[in-house]
Amino acid sequence: MKKIFSLFLIISSLPGIAQNIQTPLQKNSYSKPSSYEELSAYVHQLALSSKLLNVETIGQSAKGRNLYALKFSSSEFGKDKSKIKILLFAQQHGNEQSGKEGALLLAQELLKPENQYLFDRIDLVIVPQMNPDGSEINKRLNGNEADLNRNHLTLTEPETVALHHLFDKYLFEVTMDVHEYFPFGDAWKKFGYRDNTDEFIGPVNNPNISENIKDLANQSFLPFLKKYMADKHFTNFIYSPGGPPGINYIRHSTFDINDGRQSFGILNSFSFIQEGINGKDSFADNIRHRAEGQMTGMRGLLEYAYLNKEKIKTMVANDRKELTQNTPGSIISIQCEHVSNGEKLDLPVHSYYSDTDSIYTVVDYRPVVKSLTDIIKPEGYLIPKKLKDVTDWVDRQALKKTSVNLTSSDRIEQYKIEVIDSIDFEGDNIVNPSVISKDYPSQISSADYIYVPAAQLKGNMLVIALEPKSMLGLVTYKQFAYLLKAGEEYPILRVVKK
Numbered sequence: 016m017k018k019i020f021s022l023f024l025i026i027s028s029l030p031g032i033a034q035n036i037q038t039p040l041q042k043n044s045y046s047k048p049s050s051y052e053e054l055s056a057y058v059h060q061l062a063l064s065s066k067l068l069n070v071e072t073i074g075q076s077a078k079g080r081n082l083y084a085l086k087f088s089s090s091e092f093g094k095d096k097s098k099i100k101i102l103l104f105a106q107q108h109g110n111e112q113s114g115k116e117g118a119l120l121l122a123q124e125l126l127k128p129e130n131q132y133l134f135d136r137i138d139l140v141i142v143p144q145m146n147p148d149g150s151e152i153n154k155r156l157n158g159n160e161a162d163l164n165r166n167h168l169t170l171t172e173p174e175t176v177a178l179h180h181l182f183d184k185y186l187f188e189v190t191m192d193v194h195e196y197f198p199f200g201d202a203w204k205k206f207g208y209r210d211n212t213d214e215f216i217g218p219v220n221n222p223n224i225s226e227n228i229k230d231l232a233n234q235s236f237l238p239f240l241k242k243y244m245a246d247k248h249f250t251n252f253i254y255s256p257g258g259p260p261g262i263n264y265i266r267h268s269t270f271d272i273n274d275g276r277q278s279f280g281i282l283n284s285f286s287f288i289q290e291g292i293n294g295k296d297s298f299a300d301n302i303r304h305r306a307e308g309q310m311t312g313m314r315g316l317l318e319y320a321y322l323n324k325e326k327i328k329t330m331v332a333n334d335r336k337e338l339t340q341n342t343p344g345s346i347i348s349i350q351c352e353h354v355s356n357g358e359k360l361d362l363p364v365h366s367y368y369s370d371t372d373s374i375y376t377v378v379d380y381r382p383v384v385k386s387l388t389d390i391i392k393p394e395g396y397l398i399p400k401k402l403k404d405v406t407d408w409v410d411r412q413a414l415k416k417t418s419v420n421l422t423s424s425d426r427i428e429q430y431k432i433e434v435i436d437s438i439d440f441e442g443d444n445i446v447n448p449s450v451i452s453k454d455y456p457s458q459i460s461s462a463d464y465i466y467v468p469a470a471q472l473k474g475n476m477l478v479i480a481l482e483p484k485s486m487l488g489l490v491t492y493k494q495f496a497y498l499l500k501a502g503e504e505y506p507i508l509r510v511v512k513k
């Protein structure tokens with residue numbers, strides 16, 4: 016009897032036994048998504064079952080629910096510099112349940128013996144549920160009524176702050192933000208077709224992000240993922256929002272840097288958004304296929320990163336060096352638009368009329384992000400200490416800052432806001448001030464300012480955030496709109512070399 020008991024102990028402590036722990040969705044026979052309580056119990060149970068996994072609470076939601084990070088490592092997380100660090104996060108939008116379910120399935124999958132080879136080369140964090148408050152009531156926004164996926168620049172919400180704090184700690188080379196898209200809208204129904212892709216994948220496209228990263232994503236990873244998913248009977252296509260044709264153009268993801276994909280992309284990370292197909296009318300509709308599709312896309316990224324670890328690590332390290340070293344004097348795009356390059360897009364669709372899958376050739380297709388306005392990157396910015404909400408923002412973004420210590424080779428520039436016009440930004444009208452730049456007329460009092468250098472990892476983000484004419488800048492947010500006043504000087508100063 017004693018012998019049998021100890022044998023049982025040995026078996027239950029073997030790696031791989033975790034595959035017997037079901038996700039809440041599986042336990043519920045795919046009838047309803049995991050609740051926050053079920054998710055909490057599951058991730059802790061899973062962590063107890065394997066040495067590869069630790070669960071950490073990285074923060075709390077607006078309403079005080081825990082945000083969990085599932086840290087997978089075969090050694091001490093983040094310590095082995097030869098490994099590639101990957102961050103996957105899901106369900107920023109609480110009514111997009113399949114990302115969370117896919118992440119929970121993936122956690123289980125990764126502990127199976129046949130998948131553990133990944134951790135020879137990868138340290139992985141999965142944050143399965145960014146928005147537990149929204150999830151509990153199947154609602155897009157968080158507990159403060161904020162859209163978390165528009166909050167990665169201003170970082171006013173506890174959920175995005177927690178995620179960026181986690182990122183800053185480990186500087187993940189690869190990230191993926193997992194969402195759902197809704198193809199069943201009325202405009203498309205009227206058009207007669209709808210999007211018909213299990214998993215859309217969106218690479219970075221802001222013009223200020225390294226071209227190397229975009230090239231590797233578009234030319235190497237996307238074809239890899241398409242095949243990887245097809246082998247597992249899922250369809251995959253580059254994320255192509257907009258339309259329907261005839262009413263609106265089709266483009267790729269936003270060039271804004273306030274989302275989960277591009278806020279890490281602007282730090283020259285190998286970053287993506289994944290958009291799984293939403294359910295038709297209820298959040299449990301087809302949830303098994305949707306969750307498995309989301310899992311398979313994430314798993315495909317892990318496989319690619321495993322196979323291309325050295326290439327990605329070297330590329331990201333070099334492109335980040337560009338940001339931290341010789342940046343002043345380089346060109347930064349602060350206004351852009353989506354334009355055509357003459358190509359047409361063969362979009363996978365489903366016909367409402369014939370109830371069959373088909374391909375629709377989109378003529379008004381604008382895949383290129385073109386810069387409309389470039390500026391020269393300064394050495395840094397002088398921010399008046401009395402602009403407390405801007406200096407607080409500097410702290411939330413964990414930007415490097417120093418006290419003011421200018422030399423005789425530095426020159427201070429100030430913008431005057433002449434008139435405030437508007438410009439189209441992906442269908443919205445936003446502020447477009449006319450500005451003139453001039454030398455600051457007098458000495459500044461060092462004690463009144465903080466200095467934020469542009470040569471840092473977040474340097475391009477800093478410039479895009481602080482330039483008054485930037486269509487992605489702080490001034491486009493209500494909270495910071497007061498910084499722009501027609502006929503007055505812009506209070507944040509630029510430091511350039513003479």
Ligand SMILES: [Zn+2]
Nearest residue numbers: 108111194195
């Ligand atoms: Zn979403």
